[in-house]
Amino acid sequence: MRIDVLSLFPDFIAQCAGVGVVGRAAERGLISVQGWNPRDYATDNYRRVDERPFGGGPGMVMLMEPLGACLDAALAADPAPARVIYTSPQGVPLTQAKARELAALPRLVVVCGRYEGVDERVRDFVDEELSIGDYVLSGGELPALVVLDAVVRLLPGVLGNEASPIDDSFATGLLEGPQYTRPAAFRDARVPDVLLSGDHGAIARWRREQALRTTLARRPDLLDRAPLDGADVRFLRTLGWTGRGNG
Numbered sequence: 628m629r630i631d632v633l634s635l636f637p638d639f640i641a642q643c644a645g646v647g648v649v650g651r652a653a654e655r656g657l658i659s660v661q662g663w664n665p666r667d668y669a670t671d672n673y674r675r676v677d678e679r680p681f682g683g684g685p686g687m688v689m690l691m692e693p694l695g696a697c698l699d700a701a702l703a704a705d706p707a708p709a710r711v712i713y714t715s716p717q718g719v720p721l722t723q724a725k726a727r728e729l730a731a732l733p734r735l736v737v738v739c740g741r742y743e744g745v746d747e748r749v750r751d752f753v754d755e756e757l758s759i760g761d762y763v764l765s766g767g768e769l770p771a772l773v774v775l776d777a778v779v780r781l782l783p784g785v786l787g788n789e790a791s792p793i794d795d796s797f798a799t800g801l802l803e804g805p806q807y808t809r810p811a812a813f814r815d816a817r818v819p820d821v822l823l824s825g826d827h828g829a830i831a832r833w834r835r836e837q838a839l840r841t842t843l844a845r846r847p848d849l850l851d852r853a854p855l856d857g858a859d860v861r862f863l864r865t866l867g868w869t870g871r872g873n874g
């Protein structure tokens with residue numbers, strides 16, 4: 628997958644995208660990440676990328692001209708069809724399902740706003756707006772990196788263990804249950820016996836029940852739409868869950 632990020636701070640993007648899972652994916656040639664700076668496409672002597680808003684008001688607004696020229700250049704750099712995303716607190720919320728949808732595409736172009744945001748006409752040039760939550764950050768770089776990380780770890784071959792994103796929270800519609808590693812006893816806290824039993828059927832059942840228990844405790848709203856079988860519902864009933872009618 629190719630990912631182009633339009634940002635006034637392309638070095639920040641390159642540094643953050645160079646570490647961990649995303650960095651290793653790039654080293655192994657599974658993705659390529661390229662930063663593009665709209666300032667390089669500004670045509671005046673001051674290389675301006677922002678202006679005061681028409682009609683007055685606080686702050687500055689990113690200019691369309693350098694951003695539009697930068698976007699044209701980024702799109703022209705590769706013939707693969709691109710999904711153009713503008714990171715915006717006004718966008719649709721980023722979810723695991725959205726990350727999965729984006730991970731199936733050959734190319735993403737992510738536009739990062741700064742200042743009070745971008746001239747409204749940017750919306751004519753993007754396919755969608757994504758928000759990473761109901762709060763306002765000072766720039767789109769962190770949201771772009773969040774999108775990038777959520778998408779890249781789903782690409783085939785990126786995670787060492789192919790199975791690991793399958794059990795992640797949200798992948799199954801539930802939160803993931805607890806995980807333990809060595810030692811089997813830490814001070815007074817022991818790892819549940821079933822995990823040491825070697826009984827794979829019992830371990831799978833226990834994990835499913837723990838995922839249901841965790842989801843009921845922390846995000847019961849997810850149970851309204853998670854795929855549940857009869858055993859799941861019976862287990863949830865023992866915990867007092869009364870959702871989805873009496874079934």
Ligand SMILES: C[S@@+](CC[C@H](N)C(=O)[O-])C[C@H]1O[C@@H](n2cnc3c(N)ncnc32)[C@H](O)[C@@H]1O
Binds near residue numbers: 743760761763767
């Ligand atoms: C200070 S914000 C602008 C907020 C804008 N004035 C508003 O109220 O909607 C500057 C830039 O940060 C990015 N940004 C801020 N919060 C975000 C969020 N929750 N999700 C995605 N992008 C965000 C966007 O790219 C935005 O253009």
